[in-house]
Amino acid sequence: MMEPQTTAQIVDNSASEWRWERQGPRWPALRGKVCGVAACLAALLIATIGCDPASGPAGNAGEAGSGTTPAVPRFITMGTAPSGGAFFDVGNAIASVINEHRGEAKWTVQPSATKGTQQNIRMLDKGEALLGMSNAAISYFAARGEGVWDRPYQVRAVMTLAPNVGLFIAKRESGIRSLADLKGKRVAVGPAGAGFETFLGPLLTAHGVTYTEQLQDFTPVAADYTTAVQLLGDGNIDAAFMGGAIPVAAITQATSAMDIVFLPFDEAARQKLIADYPFFNDAVVPAKNASGQPTYKGLEQDLPAINVGSMQLLTHANVDEDLVYTLTKIIWENREAIAARHPAGRAINEANAARDVGTKFHPGAIKFYKEIGIWKSSDGAE
DSSP states (O other): OOOOOOHHHHHHHHHHHHHHHHHOOSSGGGHHHHHHHHHHHHHHHHHHHTSOTTOSSTTSSOOTTTOOOOSSOSEEEEEOOOTTSHHHHHHHHHHHHHHHTOTTOOOEEEEEOOSOHHHHHHHHHHTSOSEEEEEHHHHHHHHHTOTTOSSOOOEEEEEEOSOOEEEEEEEGGGOOOSGGGGTTSEEEOSSTTSOTHHHHHHHHHTTTOOBOSSOBSSEEEOOOHHHHHHHHHHTSOSEEEEEESSSOHHHHHHHHHSOEEEEOOOHHHHHHHHHHOTTOEEEEEOSBOTTSSBSSTTOOSOEEEEEOSOEEEEEETTSOHHHHHHHHHHHHHTHHHHHHHOGGGGGOSTTTTTOOSSSOBOHHHHHHHHHTTOOOTTSOOO
């Protein structure tokens, strides 16, 4: 059975028909009939969507680099990440809460599973998404056109979310007990194209393990977190990096199914990384959560860790200011509902939401933060 078309598909198909009609058919006798059919299709499309033809999903208009989207799109695409990680879960929680509390707004936020931050930033740049979950370390370099980025990307922060706490795990039977032990091993380093090398490179180098595009002291294996757990269980990798807002679902899954060890950071190296890089911050994985239950099975004491780049919600600089203001307001006023879906929602607070982590904030978000009195002049501004 043929799958029903989405609105995006209808809009795309309509656009191709209009392009063909403007060019004119090869046979003049058919021109009038084609124009009549196209006009009927356009009228039907407008009636179906309930708005003007320009108000389709974010990204149907606009060229690469412009981030151009309609002022009030019908569907607001939010890029998240592969399932199994916190970005996927938190992004879905935010989207659900926005949709439940959008009032009379005609738009709907649609979360989309992606490869992660790098893809989300490129989607924002092309106008294929209006919102995107991001790692602050990766967006820091994207906004400056440094590292793997060919030019500055005009992304803007909507909100700083939870710490993105990075950990390396291995099965106890592997004998791996430190990051230095990763040399010569097979290590999952996140999904292909996610950009984790941006922060894993300096983090591992500080521990005497080389990880650059040209040279690695271990065999990197591209895998999302869910796949990494499977590979670890099957013995096809020796260790895995996983990060996100605590608790990370894949780490919970791994510790439930296997006898897992958490590889500690060297304290001197950890402190130097925090001092040298603006996106690295101190973090601790608590042995017990707020309810007094173990955070992860097998973690018996608090583990000093690194926030490898706070979770952010991004948009593009060209997105309508009033729309970003409204989205920011809905998220803020319903942050408890987000926290009820994922503990990372507790990071949406006065001290953190408007915190500068290296990417300029969107004027719509700044306007709201000034209204509620949490904006500081030293924070990242337009």
